[in-house]
Amino acid sequence: MKQPRISYKNYRFPPQIIAHSVWLYFRFPLSLRLVEEMLLERGIVVSYETIRRWGKKFGPHYTHRLHRKQPGRDDIWRLDEMVISINGRKHWLWRAVDQDGYVLDEIVQSRRNTKAARRLLKRLLRKQGMAPKRMITDKLRSYGAARRQLMAHVEHRSHKGLNNRAENSHVPLRKRERVMQGFRSPGSLQHFVSIFSAVRNLFVPPRTSQSAFQIHLHRLGAMAEWKTMTEALA
Incomplete structure (x- = not known):
C-alpha cells in the first residue's frame, strides 16, 4: 500500500533541511541548541524551538513510514x-x-x-x-x-x-x-522514545554485521532509505 506524501507546504525551509534536522536530533545525543549551532555552521539560521516543532510534527510521520522488521516464530x-x-x-x-x-x-x-x-x-x-x-x-x-x-x-x-x-x-x-x-x-517521553527507537532501529547495524565494510554498507543503505522515506532527496 502506497504511503500518502508528506506535506511540507507553507514551510519556509526545504524538506532536505527539515529532515536533516530531525535526523540529527533523534539520531545523536544532541540537544536542540546544539543542532541549531550545527546548522548555523552550515549557514542555516533556524531557532532550536523551530527544530523542536519539526521533530514533533514530522517525527511521527517519518517513523510511520520506516520499514519494520518482519516478525518470526523463532524470535x-x-x-x-x-x-x-x-x-x-x-x-x-x-x-x-x-x-x-x-x-x-x-x-x-x-x-x-x-x-x-x-x-x-x-x-x-x-x-x-x-x-x-x-x-x-x-x-x-x-x-x-x-x-x-x-x-x-x-x-x-x-x-x-x-x-x-x-x-x-x-x-x-x-x-x-x-x-x-x-x-x-510521561506523554513527552512516550512521544520521544517512539521516534528515537525507530530511528535507531534503522541506523544501528544488526549484530550479524561485524566487519567495518558491512557496517559502512548498512549505514549507507540506512541513509538512502531515510532520504527516500522523508521525501527529502536533493
Whole structure:
C-alpha cells in the first residue's frame, strides 16, 4: 500500500533541511541548541524551538513510514524496564527488544506490576501478530504472571545475567535523558522514545554485521532509505 506524501507546504525551509534536522536530533545525543549551532555552521539560521516543532510534527510521520522488521516464530523477546523520574515522580519505561537488539515496542507506565507487564505483552502480541519462541526477563515476577495469562505455551527464562541485551538497550536513552535534562511529562517521553527507537532501529547495524565494510554498507543503505522515506532527496 502506497504511503500518502508528506506535506511540507507553507514551510519556509526545504524538506532536505527539515529532515536533516530531525535526523540529527533523534539520531545523536544532541540537544536542540546544539543542532541549531550545527546548522548555523552550515549557514542555516533556524531557532532550536523551530527544530523542536519539526521533530514533533514530522517525527511521527517519518517513523510511520520506516520499514519494520518482519516478525518470526523463532524470535526471542527480551523484556526489561527502566525507571525515569518526571517532575519528582517515578515512571517506568517498559521495553522489548528481539535477539538482534531491535526495539519491538516501548510503553511508559506509572506502575511496575503484573498489570503493567500484561499491557506490554498485549501490545507486543498485537503489533507482532504472533507469540515469540522464547521470552527472557529479569527476576521481576510480574513478567511470569503476565505470560501465564496471555501466552502460557511460550518458554520463559528469568535470569538477570541472560537479559544484558535488554538492559543495554536502555543506555542510549539514558544518555539522551542527561542531555535533555529530563522529560517534562510521561506523554513527552512516550512521544520521544517512539521516534528515537525507530530511528535507531534503522541506523544501528544488526549484530550479524561485524566487519567495518558491512557496517559502512548498512549505514549507507540506512541513509538512502531515510532520504527516500522523508521525501527529502536533493
